[in-house]
Amino acid sequence: MKQTMKMTFILALLTTFTSCELSSHIERRAQIINQHEDTILQISKENRMLKMKISSLMTEITSLESKNQYLKVQLQEAKEGKRPARTIASVRPVSAGxxxxxxDVYKWKPGQVLAVAEKEFSLKNFEKSAQFFNTFKTQFPGDKSLDDQFxxxxxxxxxxxxxxxxxxVQNFESLVEGYPTSKFYRGAKLWMALANLKLGHHEKFFSTVEEFRMKYRNTSEWKILSTHYEKIVQRHKKN
Structure with a gap:
């Protein structure tokens, strides 16, 4: 009997020790796995950043190659006496220099123009972004990227x-007319109204305000439009 109790006690101790050791082992393994996951996530993030840098550099390289090729052609034609060489600055500007x-100089491809337009948009360089978006529309009118988001x-x-x-106004009108179910529809109407206001097209602005007042009074767009409307009314009252 005593021997049986002694064996039972020893087995209980062994079981407790083994259980503690197993728990400790599992905890250590979990920590190692978590560390590996953190490392993998960091490497994945760094890899994405590197891919973005590579893409940007490839665009710059292509641009420089196009520029270099253009200058070579100009120089060769000048040597052959075909016509005087022109500098890049002499190329007809799109808008007042x-x-x-x-x-016409860089011979951009569709993907390059769109990449620059979106990159500059994300950086809030809106003048450059607007010019690249407008160039894309003009040069590649049938491209599939010309959707509602674009x-x-x-x-x-x-x-x-x-x-x-x-x-x-042209872009927002195209969106409203071509994509009536777009998630950008109401936003496009709002921005178009504000653009018309900037252009002095007050009737079009007030027409949109009235449409929003009737249909979309509980939207964030209406709050913005109504604020502009109230400011205009107050300005007219002062005058």
Whole structure:
């Protein structure tokens, strides 16, 4: 009997020791796995950043190659006496000497133009972004990337540039007419109204305000429009 109790006690001790050791082992393994997961996530993030840098550098390289090829052709033609060599600055600008695209010089491909437009948009460089969006529309009118998101970004960039309100209206009109079920639909109407206001098209602005007052009074867009409307009314009262 005593021997049986002694064996039972020893087995209980062994079981407790083994259980503690197993728990400790599992905890150590879990910590190692978590560390590996953190490392993998960090490497994955760094890999994405490197891919973005590579893509940006490839675009710059292509741009420089196009520029270099253009200059070689100009130099060769000048040597052969075909015509005097022209500098890049002599290429006809898109807008009053502020052509940031210079499509005739760099011969951009569709993906390159769109990549620059979206990159500059994300960096809030709206003038450059607007010019690249507008160039994409002009040079590649049948491209499949000309969807509602493209038109919305192009319109916002044009508006925020503070210079191209007419481009903004064109983009938002195309979105509203071509994509009536788009998630950007109400936003496009709002931005278009504000662009029309900037252009002095007050009737179009007030028409949109009335539409929102009747249909979309519980939206964030209405709050923005109504604020502008109230400011205009107060300004007229003062005058």
């Amino acid at each position: 502020n052509d940031l695209v210079q499509f 038109l919305f970004q192009a319109g916002v960039a044009s508006f925020e540039s503070g210079k191209h309100y007419d481009w903004a």
